[in-house]
Amino acid sequence: MNNLGQHVKDLLEGDDNKAGAAANAVMELSKETGNRHRLFQEEGLVGGLTAVIEKACPATADAVVAIHNISDVRSEGGVTEKALYDSEGGRLFRAIRKVIQGENSSDMVAIENGLLFIKCIARNDEVDFALFSQEGLLGELLKTAKKKGEEYKVARENALAAMQNIALGGPVRKGMFEYKGLMSCLVK
Numbered sequence: 771m772n773n774l775g776q777h778v779k780d781l782l783e784g785d786d787n788k789a790g791a792a793a794n795a796v797m798e799l800s801k802e803t804g805n806r807h808r809l810f811q812e813e814g815l816v817g818g819l820t821a822v823i824e825k826a827c828p829a830t831a832d833a834v835v836a837i838h839n840i841s842d843v844r845s846e847g848g849v850t851e852k853a854l855y856d857s858e859g860g861r862l863f864r865a866i867r868k869v870i871q872g873e874n875s876s877d878m879v880a881i882e883n884g885l886l887f888i889k890c891i892a893r894n895d896e897v898d899f900a901l902f903s904q905e906g907l908l909g910e911l912l913k914t915a916k917k918k919g920e921e922y923k924v925a926r927e928n929a930l931a932a933m934q935n936i937a938l939g940g941p942v943r944k945g946m947f948e949y950k951g952l953m954s955c956l957v958k
Contacts, residue, residue, distance in 0.1 A: 771805060774812045781818025781833075790829030793822050797832040800839035810840050810850055816857050823865040823874055831880040834869055837862065838883040841890040848894030854887075855897045863891075870910055878921060885914065885928035892935035901936050908933065 773795070780792035796819065799805045809815055822833040841854050855863055868874040869884040888911070892898045901907055914922070914929035 771799060771808065774809070774815065778812060778814040778818050781822055782814060786825070786827045786829070789818075789822050789825070790827065790832070793819065793829040793832040793836065797836040797839070800836045803843070806840050806843045807845075807850075809836075810843070810853075816840070816854065816862060820858065820862045820865050823862075823869060826874040830869065830875040831877040831883075834866065834875070834880040834883045834887070837866070838887045838890065841887050844893065848897065851891040851894035851897050855891050855894070855900060867907070867910070870914065878925065881914075882924045882928050885911070885925060885932050889928065889932040889935045892932060892938075898936045898938060908936070 777792040777796055780788040781796075784792065796809065796815065800809055816837070819833040819837050822829050823837070837854075841851065843850055845851065857863070865874060866884045866887050869880050870888070872881065875881065888901065888907075892901055911929045911933050915926050915933070917926060
């Protein structure tokens, strides 16, 4: 935790090797639940991880895992979840969405953790409605939930968990029943 400032600098300004090493170090730190709030508060860290995810480099998976771990902390009033959703004008959310679509990474660990990020931030009532309103997001989650093959087992489970968290909000719940193909997927 002592080198966070250097990690942020490497994430933002370093070449792929330095950024990759920094993403890996932050991922390792984020595995410890007690570190997550401090990582979230570190100025520039989320932006640095977002930059690595956008690069679509080998370190993308580590950056996505770190972001998911940081998002997996319940905050008073959902402040963390909302801040991560809104991070840099939605830049982080857009980058994670590209990972889920397979654009920024085809690494299953990155995809699975991107889905878990969606699940975690959807715990906030404002965010779950915003996610429900995101054009095409439910379709992407549904597409992942319908994928066949053992290699997609965890991704399918994570996509369903993300949809479940999005659906927990009252106004969202009603709209989910109207979403074509969702109920048949959930019943299977």
